[in-house]
Amino acid sequence: AEEARFFGSVAGDQGHASLVAIRVLAGAPANSHSAGVAHASQRFEPPKTANEIGCGNMNEAGYLAFNIRKPEDARAQIPRGTRFTAELRSARLSQPDFQRLCQVFRMLCQFGSLGARSRRTFGCMRLAEESGDCPPQPATWQLFPNRRIEWREVEAGPWSSETAMRKAAAVWLKSKRNRNSPASPKNKRGEAFGHAGEDAPKGERRRASPVILRPFLGSDNQFRLGIIVPKPLPSLIANALLS
Numbered sequence: 001a002e003e004a005r006f007f008g009s010v011a012g013d014q015g016h017a018s019l020v021a022i023r024v025l026a027g028a029p030a031n032s033h034s035a036g037v038a039h040a041s042q043r044f045e046p047p048k049t050a051n052e053i054g055c056g057n058m059n060e061a062g063y064l065a066f067n068i069r070k071p072e073d074a075r076a077q078i079p080r081g082t083r084f085t086a087e088l089r090s091a092r093l094s095q096p097d098f099q100r101l102c103q104v105f106r107m108l109c110q111f112g113s114l115g116a117r118s119r120r121t122f123g124c125m126r127l128a129e130e131s132g133d134c135p136p137q138p139a140t141w142q143l144f145p146n147r148r149i150e151w152r153e154v155e156a157g158p159w160s161s162e163t164a165m166r167k168a169a170a171v172w173l174k175s176k177r178n179r180n181s182p183a184s185p186k187n188k189r190g191e192a193f194g195h196a197g198e199d200a201p202k203g204e205r206r207r208a209s210p211v212i213l214r215p216f217l218g219s220d221n222q223f224r225l226g227i228i229v230p231k232p233l234p235s236l237i238a239n240a241l242l243s
Helices: 002-007 060-068 095-111 162-176 189-193 235-242
Strands: 021-024 045-048 075-077 086-089 149-153 212-217 223-230
Touching: 060 162, 086 095, 095 212, 162 189, 162 212, 162 223, 189 235, 223 235
Parallel strands: none
Antiparallel strands: 021 086, 045 075, 149 223, 212 223
16 A cells, blocks of 8 residues: 555556656766766666676576576676666655655665566665755664565675675575475475476476575675565575575
């Protein structure tokens, strides 16, 4: 109901437009602070394979990008370090509601991800600076008590480079999907960590993982790694994570 109120709905006879306008300005390199208005025809870098972004077959990070290894599966990308500006506006939301919307956006930047392999450390964003009518208190999980997901930090960390963090993420995931793990049997691994046909239940070709690997870059310029899991945590996933 709140999603429909904030962002609009076409359901039933009570559909209405969004109360929120979101405007994105064109991206700029990490060392640039200039950004013009984005055009619909704007193109990002040419499609690249996993090997071309440093996640080849012969290194650990390739385990996280297995489905973009072939040239025909190459994906276009927003270059790492790209800066862009997102504007949130609403003339009809009350100030408390608008500030709550700001907190939701903060959570998206802290824990969300977009695009291919977004459950496997890719496509993450970071909120670099803010301006406007933003709430002074930081966004935390406790602001959303009815959430259906939970965040847990994993591994020792932190890491000084993205490469080292991604290597650790791949090693962690591979160990949890180990065929010999008693807590994650062959016919159940896909339910905890997803599958692309292998070990699939009969008649099912693909299943996305409910466990999301999500790194973030702290204010100390160090990478940390966490997982986002369903809440409450199903016993199958709990057993797999504890194995």
